[in-house]
Amino acid sequence: MKPFGIDGQKLRMIHEREMRHFTDMIPKSIDLGKRAGKSQPNAVPMAWMAGLYEHPPMYVTQGDGAYFDDVDGNRYLDMNQADLAAALGFAPPAITDALAARAAKGSSFLLPTEDGIVATELLAERSGLPFWQFTGSASASNAEIIRLARVATGRNILVMFEGKYHGHLDDTLVADEGGEIVAEGIGLAKGALEGARVIPFNDLDALEAALAPGDVACVMAEPMLTNTNIVFPDDGFWAEVRRMTRENGVLLLMDEAHTNAFAYGGLTRLWSIEPDLQTLGKGLGSGFPFGAYGMSEELAAISERHLDRDRTGGLMIGGTTYASALGMAVARVSLETCLTEHAYADNAERGEQLGVGLEAIFRERGFEWRAPRIGGRSGWILSADLPRTASEAAFSLYPDFTTAKRLFMLTHGVWEAISSAGPAASFSHTAADVELYLDVSAAFLDEAMA
Numbered sequence: 001m002k003p004f005g006i007d008g009q010k011l012r013m014i015h016e017r018e019m020r021h022f023t024d025m026i027p028k029s030i031d032l033g034k035r036a037g038k039s040q041p042n043a044v045p046m047a048w049m050a051g052l053y054e055h056p057p058m059y060v061t062q063g064d065g066a067y068f069d070d071v072d073g074n075r076y077l078d079m080n081q082a083d084l085a086a087a088l089g090f091a092p093p094a095i096t097d098a099l100a101a102r103a104a105k106g107s108s109f110l111l112p113t114e115d116g117i118v119a120t121e122l123l124a125e126r127s128g129l130p131f132w133q134f135t136g137s138a139s140a141s142n143a144e145i146i147r148l149a150r151v152a153t154g155r156n157i158l159v160m161f162e163g164k165y166h167g168h169l170d171d172t173l174v175a176d177e178g179g180e181i182v183a184e185g186i187g188l189a190k191g192a193l194e195g196a197r198v199i200p201f202n203d204l205d206a207l208e209a210a211l212a213p214g215d216v217a218c219v220m221a222e223p224m225l226t227n228t229n230i231v232f233p234d235d236g237f238w239a240e241v242r243r244m245t246r247e248n249g250v251l252l253l254m255d256e257a258h259t260n261a262f263a264y265g266g267l268t269r270l271w272s273i274e275p276d277l278q279t280l281g282k283g284l285g286s287g288f289p290f291g292a293y294g295m296s297e298e299l300a301a302i303s304e305r306h307l308d309r310d311r312t313g314g315l316m317i318g319g320t321t322y323a324s325a326l327g328m329a330v331a332r333v334s335l336e337t338c339l340t341e342h343a344y345a346d347n348a349e350r351g352e353q354l355g356v357g358l359e360a361i362f363r364e365r366g367f368e369w370r371a372p373r374i375g376g377r378s379g380w381i382l383s384a385d386l387p388r389t390a391s392e393a394a395f396s397l398y399p400d401f402t403t404a405k406r407l408f409m410l411t412h413g414v415w416e417a418i419s420s421a422g423p424a425a426s427f428s429h430t431a432a433d434v435e436l437y438l439d440v441s442a443a444f445l446d447e448a449m450a
């Protein structure tokens with residue numbers, strides 16, 4: 001079988017060969033993994049570190065800029081940056097300085113600091129949403145804004161789009177299978193399936209049908225799909241979604257956990273989407289673990305009206321370590337110093353170089369494939385037409401292809417951790433770093449076609 005003109009058997013051969021090569025490269029990591037298995041299920045401190053990769057994980061020693069090193073002395077160019085949690089690159093000096101300075105004065109007080117005001121002022125100015133709260137992650141932000149939306153509308157149903165990922169919470173870990181809502185995994189509360197509708201992206205008729213019963217609290221979406229390869233909205237899609245949600249008294253929740261890294265103020269600002277609520281996460285690009293969410297004045301008023309006083313029936317939001325002094329110091333410096341218009345413009349240049357370079361490599365080898373780009377992010381689209389839905393995008397995530405590519409890159413010093421969510425140039429990538437990725441991409445294709 002030759003999917004996309006490449007022999008599946010050849011891809012599996014590359015996979016097996018590179019897997020052997022890689023395990024030979026990481027003897028110390030393999031030994032650490034054996035030790036970890038005695039105190040950690042799946043030999044990792046967090047399940048995804050085993051579940052996301054088919055090879056044993058390498059143990060990291062340090063990262064700087066676009067690269068990190070492992071305990072065996074291997075160095076990797078990172079094209080996924082912990083799924084964009086470290087989109088600024090590793091150890092940006094402004095962030096490490098702010099962390100050290102704040103940690104020396106106390107990290108967490110369960111009381112506010114002035115840094116938090118500067119951060120929310122900057123977020124309000126950039127996003128257009130006037131009020132902001134902080135949490136521990138994008139998942140936690142989404143859990144809170146869904147609650148807020150349900151309280152604000154008095155309705156229960158959450159509408160999402162196929163191919164979405166909004167974090168590990170019961171409300172969003174559901175999918176539509178032939179018209180029936182099913183859990184994406186086990187361990188969810190029984191009632192979780194009753195609160196959701198999942199419709200195809202870019203499908204306004206499906207949205208109209210989903211809103212028709214009048215029971216929808218909110219539509220939650222990324223401005224574009226970024227977790228199932230890369231899918232752009234149709235022209236005018238968001239304007240129409242906004243019109244329909246407003247007409248139906250439904251709130252629009254934009255999840256910019258990934259896409260905030262793609263444009264100054266996020267894609268909601270770039271595309272004038274005007275959501276009621278907006279999620280940020282992934283440490284706003286810095287790698288420090290926290291999330292945030294913005295809201296309209298009306299929703300802030302509801303949050304104030306229902307302030308919970310130690311579980312006396314108010315709106316259940318908040319967490320002990322959320323908005324810590326440490327987190328607020330990082331948020332402030334990240335926004336003030338790192339996430340500047342200038343830095344976004346530089347990063348978009350790297351993204352353009354990445355996309356244009358990939359398309360040239362495809363063309364030179366006779367493939368009419370595409371590499372759309374936004375900010376520093378691109379993707380391998382193994383067809384001439386850009387996907388409009390998650391199922392069209394899934395065509396480019398053929399497992400034999402993505403696995404062989406990832407392992408080949410790994411043994412050639414390039415780490416593309418999650419094929420469905422990359423590649424992306426971080427804010428630290430130079431033009432030479434992107435060239436290196438392109439060279440290894442070309443070498444992989446030559447090998448796969450040989």
Ligand SMILES: Cc1ncc(COP(=O)(O)O)c(C=O)c1O
Nearest residue numbers: 137138139165166167255257258
């Ligand atoms: C769009 C989106 N929302 C939410 C999340 C959840 O982020 P976290 O795992 O940091 O809570 C992710 C993670 O990939 C994401 O891509």
